[in-house]
Amino acid sequence: MNASLILSNILNPPVLFFFLGMLAIFVRSDLEIPAPLPKLFSLYLLFAIGFKGGVELVKSGINQEVVLTILAAVLMACAVPLYTFFILRWKLDAYNAAAIAATYGSISAVTFITAGSFLQQLEIAFDGYMVAALALMESPAIIVGLVLVKLFTAPQKKHAAELGSEGTGVDDAEAFNWSEVLREAFLNSSVFLLVGSLLVGILTGEHGWETLKPFAQDLFYGVLTFFLLDMGLVAAKRIKDLRKTGIFLIAFAILIPMLNAAIGLGLAYLIGMSQGDALLFCVLCASASYIAVPAAMRLTVPEANPSLYVSAALAVTFPFNIILGIPLYLYGVNLLWY
Amino acid sequence: MNASLILSNILNPPVLFFFLGMLAIFVRSDLEIPAPLPKLFSLYLLFAIGFKGGVELVKSGINQEVVLTILAAVLMACAVPLYTFFILRWKLDAYNAAAIAATYGSISAVTFITAGSFLQQLEIAFDGYMVAALALMESPAIIVGLVLVKLFTAPQKKHAAELGSEGTGVDDAEAFNWSEVLREAFLNSSVFLLVGSLLVGILTGEHGWETLKPFAQDLFYGVLTFFLLDMGLVAAKRIKDLRKTGIFLIAFAILIPMLNAAIGLGLAYLIGMSQGDALLFCVLCASASYIAVPAAMRLTVPEANPSLYVSAALAVTFPFNIILGIPLYLYGVNLLWY
Amino acid sequence: MNASLILSNILNPPVLFFFLGMLAIFVRSDLEIPAPLPKLFSLYLLFAIGFKGGVELVKSGINQEVVLTILAAVLMACAVPLYTFFILRWKLDAYNAAAIAATYGSISAVTFITAGSFLQQLEIAFDGYMVAALALMESPAIIVGLVLVKLFTAPQKKHAAELGSEGTGVDDAEAFNWSEVLREAFLNSSVFLLVGSLLVGILTGEHGWETLKPFAQDLFYGVLTFFLLDMGLVAAKRIKDLRKTGIFLIAFAILIPMLNAAIGLGLAYLIGMSQGDALLFCVLCASASYIAVPAAMRLTVPEANPSLYVSAALAVTFPFNIILGIPLYLYGVNLLWY
Amino acid sequence: MRSVKRIEIISDSIEFHKITAALKQAGIARYTVIRNVEGHGIRGTTTTDLDGMENDYVIAICTPTQLEQAIELIRPILNRFGGVCLISDALEIRSIQLEE
Amino acid sequence: MRSVKRIEIISDSIEFHKITAALKQAGIARYTVIRNVEGHGIRGTTTTDLDGMENDYVIAICTPTQLEQAIELIRPILNRFGGVCLISDALEIRSIQLEE
């Protein structure tokens, strides 16, 4: 059953175009989707799922299940960076461990969207409020990551390194400008557009949906296809960074998503989510952020190496989830639910 | 009734996304719609309204009402810059007064489009030939503005200023290169694409419409939504320019649109336009150009300060019309027509 | 009948927008479609025809007609550069002759697409596997062109020219890096995306088509319209290069497409293609590449002058085919088939 | 290798045609343009936003003689329409010089 | 014509606001920015891809006094967040100088 799920996941256009993108890099084709087109697709996808989620949230209303789901989401977003940090500390310094941990505590909206279209294809229902869970899982890991840096790095050490340099030292207060950190966490463009679209969806409801449906729904699958084509290009380009990364991080980037998904699965089962929601929840737990959190980390933990945290999330975890993870997690859901 | 009109105007996705864009700037989110995506949306919108307008113009044919509407449109496009110039001269020099006057004599296509979708939502009909009025109101104000500069500025003064500079003086002939001015007025990209699409619509009629409808109609509302999101970002960024602008210009940018709309309302009533057409006509009179005319002014009246005329049109008049103006003018129409 | 065909070809929005684009340059409007938007349109069009072609190829299966058509396509892609090379050698050196010959041996996907939408408008059927023919005709001419350069240029001459220069000479091995040439021929982005989309279409079949149809079909005509608007701008800008080009190349760029189309027509008749397929085959033979082949030539035959081969293909042959060629070739098909 | 002058002009895109015409008049037919650069100058902020205010950045390599003439023609344009023009020295590497 | 200093800073776009704030503090309110340039540096490759790592290229013309101050402010930013800063000499042509 698992193999047939994997096949039915792979044999749909968005995932095949992801492969095509990777292939383009491997055979050194000059195919590229020039900037800022990928940004257009990503703005569109965030808008579309946010808006649709808002419209559906109005329909479903806020009941106990919604509240429990959202609590579980925030819990996982805080817990994942904590335990992954200590796993990572085994081989990495505190800066890099915290940055990678934050990356895995947060989520990848496109992985979520791909899982959603996989469910649609299998005609398994899921709820609109999962988008709210998505939105709420983006930010906490950034804060947790920074608290970890604060706690586990010696400020004087950093200072010493700087004294060696020609420049004037950066004092610690500047290094942890909390208002900047909070803005990065809660107002970065992904979170802002997603939450904003959700709110507009809630405010305009079914009426707004009718006017925007041809745009927000009919193009969705096509834009996702193009977006995944680009993600294939980007992920494949990052793969050569993995050589520097070493086997530890590669193993981490495959095993931890599975661990996170398993924990998510347990929580989903306890709460009594529907199968569709459970899969999406697992996918949120299993996915890692490769845009919002890395940007926040470059700004707030510049001591960490971007090619470690971006490459792990983008070149290993993302393809793993898109290709094998999603059907695997659904297999797990199917096992537990029956 | 007015308040409920305002509410039903505000509570639709494009206007809410306009707010969202402004909010993004106020809370300092890094949300942006990178260039040239806004240009894509604006090309699309001009194409879509022009083409649809042309198709409908074929259906309606050219009757007395069309001719009267178009005459009224051209009249207002010439009259508005004249009387606003003298109002502006009260506080500003002739260069800036002429540039701002030209800006308000011309129109904002997006304000027109937003009014159109407001009417559609309220199921109030309007005619396709209003797009022809829109097209014809873009250019005259540019010419009028330049004639005003010609008449009310002393050429020798400008010369003197230049003698002070190191360079060779620009002789007056070069300064008023009429062929350049006329090209800017009648062949700038907005006018050209709008009129061109109108003509293609006329030439291909219902048959062309059928093939292009899924593109030109179904995406329309969604593209408008993204465009207004960007306009919100742009308008909010311009708001800080208003500090330099002073209270006079801010008051001007709110009161003059209302005055122009009122005059437009009177004209529309005299001509006997339908309610929908009357609203659109008021909106044309009330709106100010923030792309085509400013570009023409930077080229032909470089003595004027762009941050005055762009900011007034973009950061005050545009939001005012989008949020309050449109329902207000419709309220006026409703009052007069019954 | 021919005139009415021409008229019905011209009077549809994409072709009219092509005129509009040319007009914009002639009247010196500042209309432009900023980069990378044209690339977006071109990626979309290649994706859409490739994907749809693949889906239809699954339906039709591979029969004798398909095989014959494809053989004919590859034959023409190899033969055209051979005989045009010798025609061109009459007035041009071997480098330029080979580069231009390669350009005309390959194809223009947009000309093919425009012909397809012309057929759709006239409700003449054509087969999905013509897209496979299109894909297979892109590359061979590049190889043939290079073989011609290899055979007909004296390597020592090139060397001598370089000795005159300050730099170290480029040895011949580097000049003909075959792996680079083959990659340019078979893996350039147009070929790669087209073939990739075709394969995805074959793999996902009817099921994939259903999910992507609103994107891949409903927007098609509109995107083509915008793309041809841009092509009009680009072609018109290139027209001034023709002055340097001389009358020989202009005549070549009109007469050779007609010759190629006539030969294609004969082949199509012999094979027994349907009318629709025959027109598309003629158009493939008649069209010239202005993106993929020029890029390959700039890389592999830098001695040739890009403004010759790009301008001939883009400023003469493309407009000729779009406006007159397509209806003319259909007229030919109609004559022969009845 | 030869020593050359590099002219760089950053200005409102509406001036672009005037500036390249001036370069051409000074015999400088080869140049490079970076479009849509963002600027903060006397006349306010020029972003690549929708408000249509965009800057172009023109770079031209030329000989000292061409430079003189180009400056004379470009200066009045910048004085009237705004923008910045910089001159600096450089060495050019490309060895085949088809035009002077 | 007057001789000026040209500062060029290529850095991660996340530093952009810090850098322009530093310029402003040093009295340099006019500058030009080329967005989304691609970079290959110590911290890996920065493309204009989706991964959100983008560089900005800031160019500012200033006086030697402004330069000194700007360097002092920009150096610690680059030390912490990466990037490159270059100083060179040039002549400025525009004749009307409204600010110093």
Added chain:
Amino acid sequence: MRSVKRIEIISDSIEFHKITAALKQAGIARYTVIRNVEGHGIRGTTTTDLDGMENDYVIAICTPTQLEQAIELIRPILNRFGGVCLISDALEIRSIQLEE
């Protein structure tokens, strides 16, 4: 602060990989690229239009030794495929130099 050499290469984007390979061979692994600049050169106009002719603008800061070697490798590429290469002097500010 240290004095450096700045190499700038403007050329057809098809040459891009050859040029960066040459830089790498000369030990210059860090550079910045501005894509899709518009050019007017011997080989005609290169816009960012659909016709696929695009220029890339590569900027690399290096030491005089690296420069020598880079020039030797880049010159033949430009001679064959066209483009422009400029050398100038500058001061580099960033203080931590991880590689030489």
